Amino acid sequence: MFSIYLSPPHLTGFENKFIEEALQSNWVSPYGNNIDAFEKELEEYLDIPYAALVTSATAGIHLALVILGIEKNDIVLVPTFTFAACVNPIIYTSAEPVFLDSELDTWNLDPVLLRTAIEDLIQKKRKPKALVLVHSYGVPAKITEILSICKEFDIKVVEDAADALGATYNGQKLGTFGDIGIISFNGNKIITTSGGGVLVSKNKEYVERAKYLSNQAKENLPYYHHEAVGFNYRMSNVLAGIGRAQLKVIDERVNSRRNNYQQYKTLLSSNTIKDIQSQTELLNGFSNRWLSTFYLGENLVLPAHQALQEAHIESRFLWKPMHLQPAFLRYGKYLNGNAAKLFEGGICLPSGSQLTATQIENIAAIVRNSLAHVNV
Numbered sequence: 001m002f003s004i005y006l007s008p009p010h011l012t013g014f015e016n017k018f019i020e021e022a023l024q025s026n027w028v029s030p031y032g033n034n035i036d037a038f039e040k041e042l043e044e045y046l047d048i049p050y051a052a053l054v055t056s057a058t059a060g061i062h063l064a065l066v067i068l069g070i071e072k073n074d075i076v077l078v079p080t081f082t083f084a085a086c087v088n089p090i091i092y093t094s095a096e097p098v099f100l101d102s103e104l105d106t107w108n109l110d111p112v113l114l115r116t117a118i119e120d121l122i123q124k125k126r127k128p129k130a131l132v133l134v135h136s137y138g139v140p141a142k143i144t145e146i147l148s149i150c151k152e153f154d155i156k157v158v159e160d161a162a163d164a165l166g167a168t169y170n171g172q173k174l175g176t177f178g179d180i181g182i183i184s185f186n187g188n189k190i191i192t193t194s195g196g197g198v199l200v201s202k203n204k205e206y207v208e209r210a211k212y213l214s215n216q217a218k219e220n221l222p223y224y225h226h227e228a229v230g231f232n233y234r235m236s237n238v239l240a241g242i243g244r245a246q247l248k249v250i251d252e253r254v255n256s257r258r259n260n261y262q263q264y265k266t267l268l269s270s271n272t273i274k275d276i277q278s279q280t281e282l283l284n285g286f287s288n289r290w291l292s293t294f295y296l297g298e299n300l301v302l303p304a305h306q307a308l309q310e311a312h313i314e315s316r317f318l319w320k321p322m323h324l325q326p327a328f329l330r331y332g333k334y335l336n337g338n339a340a341k342l343f344e345g346g347i348c349l350p351s352g353s354q355l356t357a358t359q360i361e362n363i364a365a366i367v368r369n370s371l372a373h374v375n376v
């Protein structure tokens with residue numbers, strides 16, 4: 001039990017109204033007014049024509065890969081510095097993930113390594129078919145460079161903006177750059193439906209296919225008839241109601257998380273922590289700072305983490321790279337050492353949108369004190 005959690009849900013109080021409507025109408029399955037309305041509201045917010053609500057971002061990534069025709073033995077590129085939910089769906093399709101390391105500005109996929117990997121794989125007659133592009137912790141990746149390389153080599157992009165609702169690049173919302181984009185509404189995200197996600201695209205056929213496949217690939221017939229293998233991945237109308245209330249406060253939530261990050265940055269950028277670094281927000285990028293992440297330096301994470309733990313405050317190490325995970329050791333990789341370095345020296349601090357300035361001051365003080373004796 002913690003007194004302060006890493007990224008707890010922040011409800012508005014208006015969720016009940018939409019849930020109640022779903023219960024009153026008796027539409028508690030994946031059909032109903034909340035589903036239709038939440039999809040429309042997301043399309044408007046993201047400024048993208050088509051959206052399909054799904055049970056999780058993981059399910060959305062799986063559907064996206066299936067819709068883009070990923071199948072057995074295909075190669076799908078994916079950052080190593082990410083969460084396993086980006087990799088597992090590649091393996092569900094029987095394709096092979098190949099891991100790519102990070103650059104040290106945004107900590108996201110390194111475009112230089114992306115080109116190296118593609119050229120090398122083409123030489124080996126194993127041209128990658130798709131890339132899962134991740135904006136870790138809500139910070140925009142180097143989108144222009146990455147998309148231009150993918151276009152040059154005709155590689156499809158599944159944009160994993162699971163962490164990044166409300167973040168933008170060149171004024172355009174993250175999640176809307178890929179052939180298909182995915183956003184998460186898990187309980188720890190910037191807004192939540194308890195669990196859930198959305199798949200979006202400018203391509204109407206992709207999103208119609210997602211709705212069809214996510215609802216068991218049922219045909220519009222009075223008996224069950226299946227032309228394709230489907231999934232039970234459609235969001236329920238009750239949970240979509242939670243999302244409708246949450247989306248109304250997204251701008252406030254982004255502001256709170258950005259303020260958390262700014263406050264930590266000011267408080268931690270002192271002589272005490274000499275090497276402190278954080279994810280750079282590119283000039284044309286705007287992060288939602290879903291989590292406040294900092295690189296403290298090798299071996300400094302553990303003392304900070306332990307001191308916070310003793311104060312009943314939750315923190316986490318940065319992503320443990322996928323190429324170091326026992327489950328994924330057998331897959332290909334192109335590395336520059338950055339993801340491993342970030343894992344050894346980086347921390348995610350409590351980032352909830354209900355944190356007070358005083359709580360952040362206390363957390364920063366605990367981190368500073370814990371490091372004072374090791375970082376001289």
Ligand SMILES: Cc1ncc(COP(=O)(O)O)c(C=O)c1O
Pocket residue numbers: 055056057058059082083085086134136160162163183184185186196197
């Ligand atoms: C980068 C990234 N992708 C995908 C996911 C999976 O999201 P979900 O829990 O909605 O399946 C997460 C969840 O934390 C994530 O951080």
